[in-house]
Amino acid sequence: MTIARSQIIQLAETLFYHCVSRCVRRAFLCGVDQVSQQSFEHRRAWLIERIHLLASVFTIDVAGYAIMSNHYHLILHVNHAAAQALSDREVAERWQVLFKGSKVVDRYLAGEEGVAELAQATLAKWRAQLFDISWFMRCLNENIARRANAEDNCTGRFWEGRFKSQPLLDEKALLAAMVYVDLNPIRAEMCKSIPESEFTSAYERIHGKPCEDSTGASKKPLMSFISTDSNLNEACLPCTQAQYFELLDWSSRVVRADKKGVISIEQPPLLQQLAFNQNQWQILCTSLGKVTHGAIGALNQVEHFHQSRGCKRRPRTDVVVQLFG
Structure with a gap:
């Protein structure tokens, strides 16, 4: 049974979500159609450009992404505190980057107090x-669908139903999902190493751009890792960039048995801190999208998440226990 998005995305439980959208039937998001031999690779740039634009408008940080042939992955962080800190004028300016504004709001911002109540109600709706995340994904998918349909000279659905959203309830779940997403091109044998995996967040973090041919600067950088310069009030990912890339490189060698270089028996320190064993981690790196589609994290957090949704039936927890203890 379809679950209402409001029950899946619960900011009181977690601010991090793994989102996936997939194309319908034989529609191509990117890649080369083996039947017509037509290339759709340029659409990857459409997605990256749109993702960064939306991240600069919404108070939603992009922690990770991977653009594949017929689907894409995003790891999103809802920066609720940043949204509440925006002034009314900043809310209006951001909203009007994507949508038509409101004459009432314009009059209010110009100093007309007589329309304050109506304008503030509109601004509160825009701020929310x-x-x-649903509005973020709507603005992304609708734009790409319109452009792709226009290019294909067709109409109708481009995306396969609603986007999927997976709550990431703790640091272990977040980092597991990030590694799983960044390793997508390697698992699909589109490339052999992380520095070659274009159109992933890992590539962008290494090279400062999403692909080799990219020239324009991103409108908003990816969500940052913890560093000595981190502001205590700034939302950051729960490890340093060096720790993450050490874990990602080790994981890529686990995923690809034919990858050059010996897999060290000694696990990366970050993996030990997360209390994963190699078998658990290998399952997560290769099959996270297959073994579980619901909320992931420690068992007590998963159960609390489902209770907060008002679920009467206790969800199956065998996979959660196997992977997260």
Whole structure:
């Protein structure tokens, strides 16, 4: 049974979500159609450009992404605090980057107090939508669908139903999902190493751009890792960039048995801190999208998440226990 998005995305439980959208039937997001031999690779740039634009408008951080042939992955962080800190004028300016504004709001911002009540109600609605994942994904998918359909000279659905969203309830779940997403091209044998995996967040973090041919600067950088310069009030990923890339490189060697270089028996320190064993981690790196589609994290957090949704039936927890203890 379809679950209401409001029950899946619960900011009181977690601010991190793994989102996936997939194309319908034989529609191509990117890649080369083996039947017509037509290349759709340029659409990867459409997605990256749009993702960064939306990240600069919404108070939603992009922690990770991977653009594949017929689907894409995003790891999103809802920066609720940043949305609440925006002034009314900043809310209006951000909203009007994507949508038509409001004459009432314009009059209010110009100093006309007589329309304050109506304008503030509109601004409150806009502010809430600026940290809403559903609105973020809508603005992304609708734009790409329109452009792709226009290019293909067709109409109708481009995306396969609703986007999927997976709550990431703790640091272990977040980092496991990030590694799983960044390793997508290697698992699909589109490339052999992380520095070659274009159109992933790992490539962008290494090279400062999403692909080799990219020239324009991103409108908003990816969510940052913890560093000595981190602001205590700034939302950051729960490890350093060096720790993450050490874990990612080790994981890529586990995923690809034919990859050059010996897999060290000694696990990366970050993996030990997360209390994963190699078998658990290998399952997560290769099959996270297959073994579980619901909320992931420690068992007590998963159960609390489902209770907060008002679920009467206790969800199956065998996979959660196997992978997260």
